[in-house]
Amino acid sequence: MLSLSIILLLICIGLITYYFLQLRQHYQYFSRLHIPTPPFHFFFGHLKTLWSSTSFPRQFETWTKEYGKIYGVYQGTVPTFVVSDPNFLQEVFVKQFAAFSGRTNFFASAKIQNVFTSSDATWRRHRHVINPTFSAAKLKLMSPLINGCITNVMEKLVDHVTSDSEFNIYTYYKRMTMDVICRCAFGLDTDVQSNPNNMYFKKVEELFGARIRSSIFFKLLQVVPQVRTTIVKIFDSINNVRAFINIRILPSVSKKQLHERPDMWLHNRLHSVIEQRQQTPTSRVDLLQLMLQVITTEQINDVVQDGSKTNYRLTREEIVSNIFIFMLAGYETTSTTLAFATYELARHPEVHRKLQAEIDQLPLATDDMSDDDMKKYPDYDIVAQMPYMDLFVSEVLRMYPIANQAIQRRASEDTIVQGIKIEKGTLVYADVYSIHYDQELWGPEDPKIFFPERHETKRHPMAYLPFGAGPRHCIGMRFALIEMKILLVRLLREYSILPGEHLHNKLNIHEQPALAPEAVWVKLVKRSV
Ligand code: HEM
Known part of the structure; x- marks a missing residue:
């Protein structure tokens, strides 16, 4: 014994x-490669420092100043290159994309497979099905829907103009962008603008409000990524049981929306959105319809796919997961960019004047319009021809790269980039702040100054990364740009934006999980033209 x-x-x-x-x-990974790395802790790597910082990207920017344009950090044990050398990034994001087609597999879970979280062959299948939703022709068809949601927000804003008081315009942008993405992509009339208590909206907001990064669970997974898939599966199963009890056994509890994580709540309800669409055929060709055209009940094995794109299918669970990610990506990013755009307009009267001057030249009716005059609202063709608007929006996104944490790639095989051997599983993060504020890339004007005209000069193709880069750049980029530009045209045609007294002290920019202000307090003044 x-x-x-x-x-x-x-x-x-x-x-x-x-x-x-x-x-x-x-x-010893980085020391073997002679790549500099900040001091770290055994077992945690650099996570302890990252957790205690205000945000990962800001900490990366700080380290870049000390360790240069290419250095290494360990997230737990996962080696991560942090890079602000545009040539190195071009190699990873564009030229060698085949070896870097994934992001961190943090969300690896059978339940959450969508165009954002998947990689390699699975990602290609998702992206291929979804891509046509955002073609120029489709975006033109969506303009009236976008304009419809913007008409609603314009009506709501009138109250604040008549009361001549400052207010937080960000709240209105959030509701509007949620309505826009749900209406355009899924034919779902959330009408959050009239009903801010809409449950979809509340759950999506809850998701963004949740300080996921500071939860013990999240931290544990970061330190021991090896147990990630197992733990996520256990949590998924617990939530499935909860959902089953709430919906089938105790619907009264479910009515109060108790005990269900917002992501699980959304996943469970989105199944009924699919059912409704399947029962009510439509001539619409939106994202949901495109995905339903290729729905399958069979198991999909991407490894043995015959490679023929015409065979690409999506399971029901994958469709739900994509709707979910589009709700998140389509709502928060666009409203936040509009919030920062408004903030900068309130601070820079000369930029504001120039933008209004360009808007005033547009071939649009100026009087109140009836529904018949929808064509006179700014549409795809009109906002696509606005040079100063382009400069302005580009400058907003350069200074506020809101989704910069998504701009990363994971090596799916061993490879060599600029003479540096990168092993399978290694991550490469673009240090977007360092790049967007690099004097060499963005000078001669100080990159800390808001100066739209700097975008008239041709820059390095990797100097501007708000939407990422390469084949996996933001799929909703053109959609977001059109939506933002239409809103700005209609807003500035009717009103001028003035800073509210609380503009600065209530801005409170945070970065968990995406860069966002807390509020943007402004006044709207009716224009006399
Ligand atoms: C101003 C608004 C937006 C910004 C700044 C933004 C930014 C980004 C960034 C930085 C990425 C990662 C790109 C990369 O890894 O190279 C991304 C990916 C993505 N975005 Fe956006 N986005 C915006 C709006 C939207 C909208 C409106 C939608 C949906 C309609 C959307 C859907 C997505 C999706 C699905 C992905 C994943 C693409 C893939 O992995 O293949 N985004 N976005």
Whole structure:
């Protein structure tokens, strides 16, 4: 008996020793490559410092100043290159995309497979199905729908003009962008603008409000990524049971929306959106319709796909997951960019004047319009021809790269970039702040100054990354740009924006999970033209 205990003890000691030797080996990754790395802790790598910082991207920017344009950090044991050298990034995001087609597999879960979280062959299948939704022809067809939602927000804003008081315009943008994405992509009339208590909206807001990064669960997964898939599966199962109890056994509890995580709540309800659409055929060709055209009940194995794109299919669960990610990506990003755009307009009267001058030249009716005059609203063709608007929006996104944490790639095979050997599984993060504020890339005017005209000069193709880069850049980029520009045209044609007294002290920019202000307090003044 005693000898058995000793053997077990020796095995344990052996395993622990082996584990620590492996860790030591992991933590020599960058020193073997002669890549600089800030001081780190055994087991946590750089996570302790990152967790205690205001945001990962800001910490990366700080380290870049000390360690240069290419350095390494360990997220737990996962080696991560942090890069602000545009040529290196071009190699990773564009030229060698085949070896870097994924992002961190943090959300690896059977339940959450969509165009954002998937990689390699699975990602190609999703992206291929979804891409046509955002063609120029489709965006033209969507303009009236976007304009319809913008008409609603314009009506709501009137109250604030007549009361001549400052107000937080960001709240209105959020409701509008939620309505726009739901109406354009899924034919779902959320009408959040009239009903801010809409449950879809509240759950999506809850998701963004949740400080996921500071949760113990999230941190544990970061430190020990090896157990990620198992733990996520366990959590998914617990939530499935909860959902089953709420919906089937205790619907009264479900009515109060208790005990369901917002992501699970959304996933569960989105199934009924699909059912409704399947029962009510439509001539619409929106994102949901495109996905339903290729729905399958069969298991999909991307490894053995025959490579023929015409065979690309999506499962019902994948469709739900895509709707979910589009609600998140389509709502928060666009409203936040509009919030920052409004903030900068309130601070820069000369930029404001120039933009209004360009808007006033547009071939649009100026009087109140009836529905018949929809064609006179700014549409795709009109806003696509606005040079100063382009400069302005580009400058907003340069200064506020709101989704910069998504701009990363994971090596799916061993490869060499600019002479540096990168092993499979390694991450490459673009340090977007350092790039967007780099004097060499954006001078001669100080990059800290808001100066739209700097975009008239041709820059390095990787100097401007608000929508990412390469084949996996933001799929909703053109949609977001059209939506934002139409809103700005209609807003500035009717009103001038003035700073509210609380504009600066209530801005409170935070970065968890995406860069966003807390509020943008402005006044709207009716124009006399
Ligand atoms: C101003 C608004 C927006 C910004 C700044 C933005 C930014 C980004 C960024 C930085 C990425 C990662 C790109 C990369 O890794 O190279 C991304 C991906 C993505 N965005 Fe956007 N986005 C915006 C609006 C939208 C909208 C309106 C939608 C949906 C209609 C959308 C859907 C997506 C999706 C699905 C992906 C994942 C694409 C893939 O992995 O293939 N985004 N976005």
